[in-house]
Amino acid sequence: EVQLVESGGGSVQPGGSLRLSCTASASVYPSRMTWFRRAPGKEREAVATIYTTIGTTTYADSVKGRFTISQDKAKNTMYLQMDSLKPEDTAMYYCAAGFGVRNWVRESDYIDWGQGTQVTVSS
Numbered sequence: 001e002v003q004l005v006e007s008g009g010g011s012v013q014p015g016g017s018l019r020l021s022c023t024a025s026a027s028v029y030p031s032r033m034t035w036f037r038r039a040p041g042k043e044r045e046a047v048a049t050i051y052t053t054i055g056t057t058t059y060a061d062s063v064k065g066r067f068t069i070s071q072d073k074a075k076n077t078m079y080l081q082m083d084s085l086k087p088e089d090t091a092m093y094y095c096a097a098g099f100g101v102r103n104w105v106r107e108s109d110y111i112d113w114g115q116g117t118q119v120t121v122s123s
Contacts, residue, residue, distance in 0.1 A: 004025075005115075006093065006094070006114040012120070012121055016121070032050070033050055034048065045060065045105075050071055050078060068083075087121050
């Protein structure tokens with residue numbers, strides 16, 4: 001079991017930035033960690049992922065070039081730097097952890113989830 005704790009959400013104006021953090025408490029650090037989000041009235045979607053073993057990253061088209069996922073393995077922490085935020089980025093953001101994830105956008109491939117942190121982008 002992996003316990004995930006997110007932080008860093010908040011309210012920001014369009015064009016602003018936020019950085020989310022997700023700290024994992026586990027005896028074995030997950031091999032894949034991913035950020036998902038759920039906007040009001042929409043299904044949860046995968047935003048960005050990192051294969052923690054070698055640090056490779058993948059992004060959804062909607063955030064590519066604006067969001068950056070990274071990790072500090074010494075702190076068991078994953079980050080999501082969000083720049084040039086848009087109102088459509090407003091959502092609850094969740095981190096997810098998995099081992100042997102075959103499809104990074106598939107929720108059922110993950111074994112543990114954080115409680116979520118709210119991001120609101122509004123003028």
